[in-house]
Structures are given as structure tokens and as C-alpha cells.
Amino acid sequence: MKKIAVLALALMLVLTAGASATTYLGFGTGGTSGTYYAVGAEIAALWTNNLDDVDVTVQSTGGSKANIVSIVDGECEIAFSQNDTALYAYEGTDYFDNTVFDNFYALASLYPEAIQIVTPADSGITCVADLKGKNVCVGDVGSGTYMNAIQVLESAGLTEADINPTYLSFGEAATAMIDGQIDASFTTAGIPNPAIQEIMTKMDIRLVELSDEEWAALSEKYPFYFLTPVSADIYGLEEDASIPAISATLIVSKDMDEELAYNLTKVLFEKTSEMNHAKKAEIQISTATNGVMIPFHPGAAKYLAEQGVEVTAGE
Numbered sequence: 001m002k003k004i005a006v007l008a009l010a011l012m013l014v015l016t017a018g019a020s021a022t023t024y025l026g027f028g029t030g031g032t033s034g035t036y037y038a039v040g041a042e043i044a045a046l047w048t049n050n051l052d053d054v055d056v057t058v059q060s061t062g063g064s065k066a067n068i069v070s071i072v073d074g075e076c077e078i079a080f081s082q083n084d085t086a087l088y089a090y091e092g093t094d095y096f097d098n099t100v101f102d103n104f105y106a107l108a109s110l111y112p113e114a115i116q117i118v119t120p121a122d123s124g125i126t127c128v129a130d131l132k133g134k135n136v137c138v139g140d141v142g143s144g145t146y147m148n149a150i151q152v153l154e155s156a157g158l159t160e161a162d163i164n165p166t167y168l169s170f171g172e173a174a175t176a177m178i179d180g181q182i183d184a185s186f187t188t189a190g191i192p193n194p195a196i197q198e199i200m201t202k203m204d205i206r207l208v209e210l211s212d213e214e215w216a217a218l219s220e221k222y223p224f225y226f227l228t229p230v231s232a233d234i235y236g237l238e239e240d241a242s243i244p245a246i247s248a249t250l251i252v253s254k255d256m257d258e259e260l261a262y263n264l265t266k267v268l269f270e271k272t273s274e275m276n277h278a279k280k281a282e283i284q285i286s287t288a289t290n291g292v293m294i295p296f297h298p299g300a301a302k303y304l305a306e307q308g309v310e311v312t313a314g315e
Contacts, residue, residue, distance in 0.1 A: 023260065025056045026076030028067035032060050035190055035279065036080045036248065039110070042275045043250075043268065050267045050274075054260070064144070065095050071253050072103045078264070079104075082113060082144060083247045083291040084224045090294050094147065104251045105297035105314045107265055108304075109290040111282035112228040112245035114191050115148045118177065119184040121204035121238070127211045128156035136163045137173040137185035149186040152244065155210065155218035170195035178202045188246070190279065192234050200236050207241040218244060224291045247291040254297075254314065261299025269307075285309060 027044050030036030037060055044056040059076055061067050067079035068089045085095065092100040119125045125134065131153065138160070139145025146167070150160060166173075166182060173185040174195040187193055199205055207230055210218065219225055228245040232238065250268075252261055269288070272280045285307050289296075292311075296304070301313035 022053045022055055025054065025078055026070075027056050027058050028061045028070050028076040028079035029058055030061060030063045030080060034063075036063065039248075039277050039279050040080060042277050042280075046271050046274055047264060047267055050271050051263055054263075065089075068101050068104065068251070071251065072101045074253075077253050077256060078107070079251050081249055081251050083109065083249045083293065084147070084222070085144070086249060086251060087224055087293045102294075103254050104294075105254055105256075105261075105300070106292045106294050106311075107250040107252050107261065107297055107300045108268060108283075108288045109247040109249050109292050111190060111248050111279050111287075112226075112290070113188055113248055114228050114230065114243050114245040115145075115152060115225075116187045116189065116191070116193060116196060116230075116243060117152070117184055117208035118187060118196055118199060119206050119208055120177070121206045123183055123206070125184055125206070125208055127208065128152055128158070128214050129211070130208075131156070131184055132158055132162050134163055134183040135166065135181065137166045137168045137176065137182050138163075139167065139173075139186055139188070140169060141167045145186050145188040148188045148244075148246070151222055152186070152210070152214075152218060154221075155214040171198075174198045184208065190248075191228075191230055196235060205235060205237070207235065207237060207243055209241055209243055215244070224293050226291045245291070247287075249292055251294075252297050252300075256297060256299070258297075258299040258302070261297040262303050263299075265300040265303040269303075 029040035041058045044058045047056045064081040064085035067081055070076045071079050088094040089096055089101040092098050138149035170187055176182045177199050225244045227242045230241040232240045269285055272283050295314035296311040298313045301311050304311055
């Protein structure tokens, strides 16, 4: 009996040693009512369902900056970040107050978050320079929208002092425009945006496009911007528009295993049909590098290279 027991124990140890341990990954997203959280939950399920011994748990967070800090502090392994915020972290600028946070790499750019400058169709505002002297909502103080608004104004040689600024949420700005209290409003968000859709139920609107000179100035100083098209039928516009955007980007810890990062990237792009969220249509290999100014994880870079997309990989 002792011999049988010993053999059984030995077999159990062999089986245990041969079994793969589950890899648990925390995924920093955003607030529970936001797009990051909703899309993140579906991507997490995609990875968990398609990768053996990988379990991804979504975490509700304060968004891009908080996610970067969480990865650097080891509180999560994957997160969403706007591409501009990721660059600020690497450089220690803007939100990061001269402190560099760079213990992370890019995995992929997912979809555009457009800088949508909304104005009534009959306002006469057709480019950024026309905002001078106007009542303009630039988003909440300290928000991503506010930062984008200041940079876009700068492209036309304007500062905050050249407009009559208000600092409102998207919903508050929609109400203010409907009530005639503001002439234009900045909204950095995915397309379509519900607050802008609310405005268009009350009036015809225009999305203000940058002049060629304004776009050249913006993209030269801030190369993380790229142009994204907006179909006229989305907001009932007179014609299609092309406006600046930043990207919702997936980032991962520098310490992530290369094979794991490779497999996460592969599943992300090859299994998107299993998602339900409308944003899945925008997750494309062709836009996987849009606006990303930081190095890609070597595992992600390997997969992208196999698809004909060359990127700068971290060491």
C-alpha cells in the first residue's frame, strides 16, 4: 500500500509540474459609464476565452494618466491610454510635472478619439482662426479635451485669452449651445458623440475643420495627431469632414513576457469578430500604429511585422 501511495504521489507531482499556471492580468480602463470600460470588458473576454491559462480582469480607473501610473506601480499589466498622454509620460511633461513614467510599451492603437469642434451651421465659423473673440467651450479644466483645445487654438496663433472660454462637460456644453450661450465647443471623444447628437436634434451643425496652414502647424509641433474622416451622415453635415484625432491606445508593462504580448496582439486583431461593441469595426491592422509615438512591446512588434506593419520596438 505504501508503494502504491508513493507512486500516486509521484504521479500527482509530475502532473502538477507539467500543468501550466494561469497568468492573471489586470486591465486598467476608465469609468464604468465610459467607452474604455465597455470596450475593455469585451477585449478582456476575448483574451480570456481565446488564450489558454490567461485570465484578464477589467479594472475601473480614472483614465489615461491613472492607468499609466498603475502599470508603472505594478498594479495592472494592461491599460488604455490616449496616445498623447502616453508621450507626455515618457517625456515627463504636461500632466506628469517633470516626472518621467516610461515603464510601459504600446501594444496597439485601437480607434480614433476625434477633436470635434462643433458650431451651429450658420455661425460663420469655418476654421480655427474664426474662433477669435467667440464664446467657446474648451472642456473641463485639466481634462484631455482642454489640453487638445489649447493645442488646436495654438495652431491658429490663438491663446485662451483670444476667446471667451467656458469650462463645461460635454452635456453642459450641448445645453449651452442649444440655448445660444456659446458659439462653439471642443469635444475630444469617439464618433458619434451623444452630446453632439443631442445638439443636432435642435439645430444644423458644422464640424470646424483646420485650414491647411493650421493642420501643418498642429501636426508639426504635436506629431501624435492624425486626421480622421467623419461621414456627413453621422451628424447630418452638409459634407464629409476631416478633423484631428488622437488614438485610444493599449499599453502594457515593459516586463510582460514577449510571447504573451505577441499572443495578446494576435488575438486582438484576429478575433475582433467575436466582439459586440460597435468600436470593433475600427480595430484594424491598417491603423494599429496611428499616432503612437512611444516604442511598441517587442512581442506586439513581432506580430505586426508579420502583418507587414513595421514599428519601433522597445529593447
